[in-house]
Amino acid sequence: MSNYSDDKGYTKTDQSFLKNYNITKVLNILRQYERLSRIELSAVSSLDKKTITNITKRLLEDKQIEVVEYRYEGMGRPKAMLGLRGDYCKCIGLDLGGKYISGVIIDFTGAVVCSHNVDIFSRIEPEMLIKISYNIIDNLLKKAKISMEEVNGIGISIPGFIDKETGMAILSENIPLWSTVPLEKIFSEKYNKPVYIDNNSRLMAVAELWYGKGRDQKDFLSFDLGLGIGCGIVINHNVYEGGSGKSGEVGHTIVEVDGPLCTCGRHGCIESLASGWALDMQVQEAIKKGVPTLLTEMKSGEGSSATKADIRLAAELGDEFSIKLLERAGEYIGIGVANAIDLFNPTLVIINGTLVADNEVLMNAIRKTVEEQTMPQIYSDVKIVESEIGVLASAIGAATLCLEKSTKTE
Ligand SMILES: [Zn+2]
Incomplete structure (x- = not known):
């Protein structure tokens, strides 16, 4: 999980990597600045104008960005101000805290469309925790007035580890009854959507990196x-x-x-x-x-x-x-x-x-x-x-895992 970087952590010979890297960089800059002209984008990104023209053309065709307004300055031609299309994707983030479950829906700009929180007893049975999570997702969809078909995927934040071998098992010390629960399988089978899982503290850092003080x-x-x-x-x-x-x-x-x-x-x-x-x-x-x-x-x-x-x-x-x-x-x-x-x-x-x-x-x-x-x-x-960002940070970070995967760069 990375945000854009000005440090050259890539080799310039890897053209497709570089292209993806630049597209992600432009999207993240628009996420931060909300609306910029192509000239401003070029200045902020340090990418030349030709590269920016190519990238924005491609992103406009994909409907990932749009012309938000035309800005008239002096006598010259009006400048097209570009911004992300919030409805390009919607991602659900769930944070399975030890004593609560929080959920959010974020759009492509990273804005929180809605949230829902339920306090739980920390020795909750896994079946019950899953039932409550389903209920939170139902509530989120109702609040956002969308159906599951419009959702790109689900990110889940857990207070524990993901077993890299199986990709499913988790070990959570603070939810003692959860020694190994195949969360990814359970949620992806229920909703037929991609599911991404990571540790809650790391996802909190993701939220800070994308939207917060980091x-x-x-x-x-x-x-x-x-x-x-x-x-x-x-x-x-x-x-x-x-x-x-x-x-x-x-x-x-x-x-x-x-x-x-x-x-x-x-x-x-x-x-x-x-x-x-x-x-x-x-x-x-x-x-x-x-x-x-x-x-x-x-x-x-x-x-x-x-x-x-x-x-x-x-x-x-x-x-x-x-x-x-x-x-x-x-x-x-x-x-x-x-x-x-x-x-x-x-x-x-x-x-x-x-x-x-x-x-x-x-x-x-x-x-x-x-x-x-x-x-x-x-x-x-x-x-x-x-x-x-506050207490929703891990849920937002989880949704961002999904948002990152939904971004089309190929
Ligand atoms: Zn210890």
Whole structure:
């Protein structure tokens, strides 16, 4: 999954690759700038005018782009302003989060046509999760007022790995009942559409690379802080997959040798100390021990757990336990972020995820720790920002997998 790049990561002898590369580059520029004249396209893309004329002719014939308006400037001929045709393709993206399923439909411009979200219980049976996903897709189609025939394909974001051998099996630690589920087969047989699957943290990085703050960045890291903790690594405008597609497991780097047991079977991973599920366990334990906290009153009923929103609100109301809990979590996460910055020397770090959304106490603790724990010479080169895309990023990234495959370059 790559966005356009000005760095020449290709050999010029490979003509068809170069042609596809240039077409993708023009499409992505139009996705970013919305409407440009051919002259402007040539300037932004650094492609000569003849190449731009050929590419735009071809894209107009394919109905991937259209003349959006004619711009009159001075005495000369009006300039045709070109833009993407949103209805050229529609792609569905599903994000199977541990505690929610989100869905979006995006059009060819990358704009979100509609979205739908359902909260779920994390120990949900696979059959039920699939049923809910089907229901989300039905709702998305209704909201967008389109039928499945008009959809090009489905992208699915999962909190786990894809088995490259079978192309189907997944291993998801945060959805324990899903050891191996042939998701691709299930969805492609149901809808008779192409289905693409990837890891949620990497897809979050895809969304940042295509539409977010990572758009103009060559190298950046995007952190996904939610039920689990993951990282999307972008190197030279490409999301780095790793040798077998399992890159970015920053949540399973160990920060306390004798720390608590993690879902991966080891002890003291960042996830075992600071993820959504770890905080949940720490709250339950504290309440059992009778530690004074507002959370005791905020839990909605016996046995139910405090939500991230409860902890955030309690901290804002001055609850000492909740403030300490979030500050400690921010420290562990901050160490993970600092270690990753030291390893990759990115110019930008984007923070996102349900754990950190609107959570100032946690975000401040992360920022403070990153500043303290990153090598000063490397820290001075990096900017740390929060995502503008927000919690739908992984679903949008999943839909973008499909959008990329739907783009006709041949
Ligand atoms: Zn672990």
